[in-house]
Every structure is written in structure tokens, then in C-alpha cells.
Amino acid sequence: MSLASVLSSLPLVVERDEGLRLRLLSGLELDRRQTGLLIVGIVLLFAMPDLAAILGFSFRTVSKGLMLGMAALGLNLLLRHTQLVSFGHALFFGAGAYAVAVLANYGGVTSSLVLLIGALLFGTTIAVFVGFLVAGHREIYFALLTLAFGQLGFAIVLGSQFFNFDDGLSVRIEGARPTLAVDSLLGAELSTAAYRILLYYLTIVILLALLLFTWRLANSPFGKTLDAIGQNDLRAEFLGVPVQRYIWTVFILSGAYGAIGGGLFALLELHVRPQPTLHVLVSGEILLMTLVGGFSTLLGPIIGGVIVVYILDLARFQTEFHNALAGILLVAVVIFFPRGIMGSSDDIRAGAVQVREDPSVLGVWVRELGARVRGGLRNAVVATKHLLFGAR
Amino acid sequence: MFSTTVLASAFAATATALAGDASTLLAGWAGLPAPGSAGLPAQMSPRGFLVHTLNGLYFGFILFMIAAGLTIIFGVLGILNLTHGELYAFGAYTTVTVMGFLVGLIPPPTDPATQLLFVAVVVLGAILAAAIVLPLGVIIESVFVRQVYDRHEVYQLLLTFGLLFVLIDTIKLFWGTLPRNVGAVYRGVNAIPTTELVGFSYPSYQVFVMFIGLIVFAVLVWFFDRTKTGRIVRATAINREMSTAIGVSTNRVFTLVFGMGAFFAGFAGAMFIGGPAATDLEMGLNPLVLSFVIIVIGGLGSLQGAFVAAILVGVVSRWMTAVYPPAELAAPFLIMIIVLLVKPEGLFGTWGEIE
Structure with a gap:
């Protein structure tokens, strides 16, 4: 019995004309090279805590990057398919984070899963309202309005006793961290490192699920319709597509991604303040991640998220002028690599060949x-x- | 270095002391309220109401000067210039340097003649500071923004967003992180009696800024309505291809408009920093977002709209400080949402052409 026949008897493996394929979802079939990359990627993701310890980079920063990357993934739903720019995505990230903080503080909820569901529900609700108000607008007006709504959220939190103004809320309940699902199995309270590692694993499981969902969505009739709207919304309208309702729906979905990312961020930081979650600069950073990674790709926002957060965190310790560094990076990406890291890989390779x-x-x-x-x-x-x- | 910082803080302290109750009423607007600042709502006596309204007008006129630049840039270039707030901050910082120098050259304002001279020097200093900001705007346009006119708007937004960061650190490089102030200007202008003449005490500087704001509005309306250049700019805003066809260099118009926008942003910064306030590295962000709100309320690209909306936003948010302080920051956004629901194209909606 050859190796191929053993493999093809596995439930996930299907045989196609050119060879064996790994079948993850109907329509999502990977050839050998892609399967290899996928396995390497997942192994790398799961080995990240150890790699961080060995290579000496900040593991927490990577987690943070993945969480913001989730928000960027949601933003990319809008940007990639409908070509709409949301400059207020921090609103949903912050809504998720604050939902966790409020539930933990005022509701006394300890289970992180319940907290995350709360974050998802709250962020989605906000997205329903905001989406209703902005779905009728296009192009720069859409960006302007989402930006203003983002700042409205920031202003409300900053001016409200309930959210403890500028100081923010702690996610700890009587000094204890929220419980992750496995705490009861281990019996004792987790150490900080164990908590972070478990939270990281939770994050990547959610992230992989979200990526699969996003792929499915992008290749569904719904995703294709969104592409049509992005290419020409007027023509789509004439073809009978209820454009506004479609944009509203995808806006809600993209807000939900941001809320999950924000909820996880609150669990990581254990203290939610308005500046790093709701501020307009965070919205800009989320947009920057999408662009750096490449907004016409599925994985771009996640990769961009990790890279941007890492560079920003690193720069903060290296130089007083870290803002300028981020700005110059952004300007350079916009002018020289408009399609981002994932999108410009062919260009970069071609350039390298030319230089050689x-x-x-x-x-x-x-x-x-x-x-x-x-x-x-x-x-x-x-x-x-x-x-x-x-x-x- | 040390002595200048000491002087700056001394100026800030005297300015606060002199401004009295007006400065406490204005405290919220420079930055973010301190934790726990949501105290008891102030009493709204008729006099208090008048003071709040005047504060609102002052705030509104400064907002108008910022939003005017933003709205003409948007109306002509179709670009949402996120560096606008930093250009405003740049204007404020330049003013600290320029005014600090100029005010030292002239006699203190004691009699009508020196007072007139003082006001003239303040206006001159503000124009000078704004004129220093102008080339900055021109460089931003002709070196950077020009590369992305024909690209998706996400690039335009992100390019100006990146430049915003660079500008923040440029300011940090030149002026450092400490707050700066030119208290001498505020004291000098306040020494001139204005409201006292009608039996009411209100800082003359605020009245002065409202007056200047009206002049700026009039000049802008005159420029776009009556001058040849203004008409060319409007023609470019209405139809780019057609104006190219009749011999207008759109590139030059774009640079000119961006430079103008930068000038007014810088001028607004100069007017702001002359008042009871101090510079701050983050000072550009709030006015930027507020001027977005204003141009949405007024109708994108509409000057009259920006004027009315700025006054509306200014006055309502000052009233809110008195009635219900937590809503102060949120009030402008609520107005915007209501306007969007009732009249999505804005109060004076032209959405893209200068009116």
C-alpha cells in the first residue's frame, strides 16, 4: 500500500486530476505546497510562546498584534470587497474591550468565554446602529462618518463616570483574572505566563476559525455580491441588489470581528483604557495594518497586524521619535508598496531579480x-x- | 533651554490667574478633561448664560478658522487632509516663538496708541506664524499628496495619516514636549477695554478673536466670489477636466488651495494659543476631528455651512459644559448624527463644491 492511497483514505483528503488535495471546506482545497505552508504556519503559531522564549522577542506583543489583526481582518471585509474605508474601526475594538471590562466589573462575570460572548454581542449591537447610519454613504463620506462615530464613542467613554473616564476599568474581579476554560481542570489559579499562553491559544483558535469563516464568506454568493458592489454600486443597484442592506450586513460582520479582537485584548491587558482601544489613532493603526499586510489578500491584515504592532512597540523603546518612524513607514508603504506585503511579494521578487x-x-x-x-x-x-x- | 521653560510655565500660570473664571470655563477645550472633572453643573444665571454663549462663539470662531481650510481643501482636491490638525498645532507652536519675540520689541499697552500698536503686532505675528506654516502645507501637497490623487481614497487617508505622525514628531523635535504659552499676548489684549465699556466683564481677547474670525469669513467669501483666482479655484472644484481644457493648471490650483488651507490652519492655531491655553503635542487631534464633524454638519465643501456649523458646535458644546458636563465632548457628534438623519447632505449641502 503506497503512501498516497493511505492519505487518500483520510476523510479530509480528496483526489483531483493533478494529485491529492487537502479539503478544508467545500471549495477550499489546498495542493501539496499550500498544505505544507498551512502546516508550517499553524505549527509556528502554536510554537510561538516557545519561539518567543528562545529567540527573545516579546510574546505579548505578538498576541496583541493578532488581536488587532482580527479587527483589521474585519475591516478588510469592508475594504477588500465593497471598497469602503472605515476610519472608525477602533469603535468596535473598544466596544468589545469595554464590554468585557463592564461585565467583569459590574456583572462579576468570571468566565472568559461568557465575557467574550458579551463583547461580541455588544460590539455587534453598536455595529447595527452605526451601520444603519453610515450604510447610505460612499467613498470619503463613509470614512468621515465612521471616523466621527469612532470619536463619539471615545468622547462618551471619556466623559462618563460609568467607564471611569480616562483611567478606564480593570478586568480583574477582586484581584483575580477571569478564568479560561481549563482553569477548573488544573485546579489552582494560573500563573501570569500560563494565563497568557492559554489566552494566546484561545486567540489563535478563534483566529483560525475566523479565517476559515472569512474565506467561506468571500467565496460565497454574498461575497461575490459585495465584490460587485465594490466595483460599481450603481450598477449593482440596477441589477436588483439591495446595496444598502448588503453594506449594512457586512458592516455588522466587520464590527463583530473587531469586537472579538477587542474582547481578547481586554483579557490580555486586564485593564481597559480609552486611549489604546478607542482612540482615532487606533482606527488609523488598524487601517495601516490592513494596508501593510495587503488589503486584497485574506491573510494580509493578520500579518500586517503583527508586523505593525511589533514595529510600533519596538520603536517606542528605541527612540523618542517613534511616531515619525511609524509615519515614515506608512508613507513609504503607501507610495512604494500600495498592495502591501502579501500583495507586492511578486513585485519585490521581480525587483530582487532585476538587482541581481x-x-x-x-x-x-x-x-x-x-x-x-x-x-x-x-x-x-x-x-x-x-x-x-x-x-x- | 531651562530659562525658556520656566518662563513658559510662568506665562501659563499668569495667564490662568488673569483669565479668572473665563479660563475655568474654557478649561475643557484645550485637551481632555481630567478624571473626575465632571463636577456639579454650573448655575445658568442670565449672566452665566451670556458668558457661556460668548465662550461658545469664541470656540466656534476658532473652529471655523480650522474647518475653513479643511473644507476648501476637501472641496477642491477631494482629499480629506488628516494633517490639518497638525498644521494647526504647528501654527500654535510657531506663534509661541514668533510672538514671544515680537511682543518683547514693543512698549507695553498702556495708552490707546500703544494698545493699537499691540493689537497690530498680534495680528501681524499671527499672520507671520501662519505664513511659516504655509510652505509646509505646500510641500505636503506637492511632494506627497500629489502622488496619490488618482488612487483609492484609502491611500489618501493613510498618506496624510502617516504625515500626521511625522509632523507630531517634527514639533517635538523643535519645541520639545513641555507645554508652551504666550501669556503676554492674552494679558496685553485683555488690557484693552471692550466689553467693560458696556458694563460687562469679559476678556477682550475673546472678543478680538471673534472679530478676526468674522474678517476671515468675509475675506474667504470675497476671495471665492469676487477674485479671478477664487473663481478659477471654484471652477476647478466643479469640473477638473473642463478647467484643464480652458487652460487652468490644476496642479497649481491644488498647491495653492493646500497652501491656503495650511495658512488658515496655522492662523487658527495662532489665535488659539494667544488665548488662555497652552500648546500640547496632542493638541491637533481634537480640533481635527471636530472640524470633520463641522464640515459634515455644514455640508462638505461649503464655506457658509462650515461657518454656521462651527458656531453651532462651539455654542452648544459650551452650553453643555454648564448644563451637563459629561456630554460636552459628545454633543458635536450628536448634532452631526441628527443632521445626518434629517438632512444627509448637510445644512448647506453642496458635497464637494465651494459655495
């Missing part, structure tokens, strides 16, 4: 860039002269 064949091409690129900047600066000088001293 003829290194002088680097000089050409630098000169081109210099000419562009010089041209811009020359324009700037001329325009300033005209503005301040008249055109003559």
Missing part, C-alpha cells in the same frame, strides 16, 4: 526617486513664492 542581474538599476531607482522629490520641492518653492508674493 544588473545592480546599476538601484542607482537608477534612487535617481528617479530623487528627481521626483526634487520636482515636488521645486513646485513647492514656486507655489510658496506665488502664494506669498503674488504670481509675477
Whole structure:
């Protein structure tokens, strides 16, 4: 009996013309290379706590990146399919985080699963209201409105005794952390490291489920209709698609992703403050993650999330001017790699090949860039002269 | 270095002391309220009501000057300029430096002649500070924003968002993290009697800013309505291709408009920092978001709309400080939601053309 026939008898493996495929969902079939990558990816994800200990990078930052990456994944539902830019996604991230904090503080809920369900429900409810108000708008107006709603949430939390203003709420109940599902099996209270590792595993299980769901959604008639709306919403409307209702629905879904991410974030940080969860800069960061990873891809937002959070956290300790570093990174990505890391991998490879064949091409690129900047600066000088001293 | 920081804090302290009750009423607006600041609501006596309304007008006029730049940039370029708040902050910081220098050169305002000179110098200093911010806006447009006009709006948003961070740290590099203030301006202008003449005590500086705000509004309306350049800008806003066809250089118009927007943002920063306030690295964010709210309420790209909405937002949020302080920050957004539900295109909705 050959290895192939053993494999093909497994329930998840199907045989296609070119060979064996791993069948995860109907329609989602991976060939050998993809299966290999998937296995490596999942092993890496699960080995992350040990890898962090061995290689000496911050494991907590990776968790945080994955949580914000979840929000970015939700944002990408809107951005990738309907081409709508939400600049207020921190609202849902913050709603999830605050739902956990409020339930733990005022409701005395200790089970993290119940807390997460609460976060999901609360975030989704907010998304239902906000989505109803913004679904009728397109393009930049959509971005503007979502931004304003995000700041409304920030303003409400900041001005309210219930949410303890700027100081935020603790997620601890009488000093104890919320329980993860396995606590009762272990008997004793978990150590901080064990709590974080278990929470991380919970995060990646949820994340993998969300990724599968997102893939399914993107390849469903619903996802295709959203693509149609993104390409031309007027034409979709004429074809009989209730565009506004579709956008509303996908907005609610994308808010739910953010809420789960936020809920997990609250469980990780154990203290929820408005600045790192609800602020407009967080919305911008979530959008940045989507772009850095590549917003036309499924995995882009997650990878972008980890990279952006890691760079930002690292920069915070390295230099006083970490904001500028983030800004320059963002500007560079926007101008040079508009399709993000996942999207531009072919471009980068092609560029590398070019450089290997003829290194002088680097000089050409630098000169081109210099000419562009010089041209811009020359324009700037001329325009300033005209503005301040008249055109003559 | 040390002496300047000491001076700055001394200025801040004197400004606060001088401003008296007006400054406590204004305290919430510079930054975020301190924890537990939601105290007892102030009594709304007729006089208190008047003071709150005047504070609201002052706030509204400054907001208008910020939102005006944002709305003309949006109306012509179709770009939501997220660096606008930082340009405003830049204006405030430049003003601290410029005014600190200028005010030292002239005699203290004691008699009408020196008072007039003082006001003239303050106006000149504000214009000078704004003129320093202008090239910054022009560079942002011609080096960076120009690259992304024909791209999806997510790139335009993120590019300006990235530049926002760079600008914050540029400010940090030049002026450091400590709050700065030019108390001399506030004291000097307040020494001139205005409201006292009608038997009522209200800081003259606030009256002065309202007056300047009205002039800015008038100048902008005149510019877009009566001057040739203004009409060319409006033509570009209405139809880009058509104006190119009749010989308008849209690139130059875009740069000009961005520079103008930066100028007014810087000017608003100058007006703000002359008042009872201190600079702060985060100071650009709140006005930025509030001016978004304002241009949505007024109708995107509409100058009149921005004016009316700014006054509305300013006055309502000041009233809220008196009636129900926790709602102060949320009030503008609630107005925006109501406007969106009732009249989605805004009060003076043109959505994209300067009116």
C-alpha cells in the first residue's frame, strides 16, 4: 500500500486530476505546497510562546498584534470587497474591550468565554446602529462618518463616570483574572505566563476559525455580491441588489470581528483604557495594518497586524521619535508598496531579480526617486513664492 | 533651554490667574478633561448664560478658522487632509516663538496708541506664524499628496495619516514636549477695554478673536466670489477636466488651495494659543476631528455651512459644559448624527463644491 492511497483514505483528503488535495471546506482545497505552508504556519503559531522564549522577542506583543489583526481582518471585509474605508474601526475594538471590562466589573462575570460572548454581542449591537447610519454613504463620506462615530464613542467613554473616564476599568474581579476554560481542570489559579499562553491559544483558535469563516464568506454568493458592489454600486443597484442592506450586513460582520479582537485584548491587558482601544489613532493603526499586510489578500491584515504592532512597540523603546518612524513607514508603504506585503511579494521578487542581474538599476531607482522629490520641492518653492508674493 | 521653560510655565500660570473664571470655563477645550472633572453643573444665571454663549462663539470662531481650510481643501482636491490638525498645532507652536519675540520689541499697552500698536503686532505675528506654516502645507501637497490623487481614497487617508505622525514628531523635535504659552499676548489684549465699556466683564481677547474670525469669513467669501483666482479655484472644484481644457493648471490650483488651507490652519492655531491655553503635542487631534464633524454638519465643501456649523458646535458644546458636563465632548457628534438623519447632505449641502 503506497503512501498516497493511505492519505487518500483520510476523510479530509480528496483526489483531483493533478494529485491529492487537502479539503478544508467545500471549495477550499489546498495542493501539496499550500498544505505544507498551512502546516508550517499553524505549527509556528502554536510554537510561538516557545519561539518567543528562545529567540527573545516579546510574546505579548505578538498576541496583541493578532488581536488587532482580527479587527483589521474585519475591516478588510469592508475594504477588500465593497471598497469602503472605515476610519472608525477602533469603535468596535473598544466596544468589545469595554464590554468585557463592564461585565467583569459590574456583572462579576468570571468566565472568559461568557465575557467574550458579551463583547461580541455588544460590539455587534453598536455595529447595527452605526451601520444603519453610515450604510447610505460612499467613498470619503463613509470614512468621515465612521471616523466621527469612532470619536463619539471615545468622547462618551471619556466623559462618563460609568467607564471611569480616562483611567478606564480593570478586568480583574477582586484581584483575580477571569478564568479560561481549563482553569477548573488544573485546579489552582494560573500563573501570569500560563494565563497568557492559554489566552494566546484561545486567540489563535478563534483566529483560525475566523479565517476559515472569512474565506467561506468571500467565496460565497454574498461575497461575490459585495465584490460587485465594490466595483460599481450603481450598477449593482440596477441589477436588483439591495446595496444598502448588503453594506449594512457586512458592516455588522466587520464590527463583530473587531469586537472579538477587542474582547481578547481586554483579557490580555486586564485593564481597559480609552486611549489604546478607542482612540482615532487606533482606527488609523488598524487601517495601516490592513494596508501593510495587503488589503486584497485574506491573510494580509493578520500579518500586517503583527508586523505593525511589533514595529510600533519596538520603536517606542528605541527612540523618542517613534511616531515619525511609524509615519515614515506608512508613507513609504503607501507610495512604494500600495498592495502591501502579501500583495507586492511578486513585485519585490521581480525587483530582487532585476538587482541581481544588473545592480546599476538601484542607482537608477534612487535617481528617479530623487528627481521626483526634487520636482515636488521645486513646485513647492514656486507655489510658496506665488502664494506669498503674488504670481509675477 | 531651562530659562525658556520656566518662563513658559510662568506665562501659563499668569495667564490662568488673569483669565479668572473665563479660563475655568474654557478649561475643557484645550485637551481632555481630567478624571473626575465632571463636577456639579454650573448655575445658568442670565449672566452665566451670556458668558457661556460668548465662550461658545469664541470656540466656534476658532473652529471655523480650522474647518475653513479643511473644507476648501476637501472641496477642491477631494482629499480629506488628516494633517490639518497638525498644521494647526504647528501654527500654535510657531506663534509661541514668533510672538514671544515680537511682543518683547514693543512698549507695553498702556495708552490707546500703544494698545493699537499691540493689537497690530498680534495680528501681524499671527499672520507671520501662519505664513511659516504655509510652505509646509505646500510641500505636503506637492511632494506627497500629489502622488496619490488618482488612487483609492484609502491611500489618501493613510498618506496624510502617516504625515500626521511625522509632523507630531517634527514639533517635538523643535519645541520639545513641555507645554508652551504666550501669556503676554492674552494679558496685553485683555488690557484693552471692550466689553467693560458696556458694563460687562469679559476678556477682550475673546472678543478680538471673534472679530478676526468674522474678517476671515468675509475675506474667504470675497476671495471665492469676487477674485479671478477664487473663481478659477471654484471652477476647478466643479469640473477638473473642463478647467484643464480652458487652460487652468490644476496642479497649481491644488498647491495653492493646500497652501491656503495650511495658512488658515496655522492662523487658527495662532489665535488659539494667544488665548488662555497652552500648546500640547496632542493638541491637533481634537480640533481635527471636530472640524470633520463641522464640515459634515455644514455640508462638505461649503464655506457658509462650515461657518454656521462651527458656531453651532462651539455654542452648544459650551452650553453643555454648564448644563451637563459629561456630554460636552459628545454633543458635536450628536448634532452631526441628527443632521445626518434629517438632512444627509448637510445644512448647506453642496458635497464637494465651494459655495
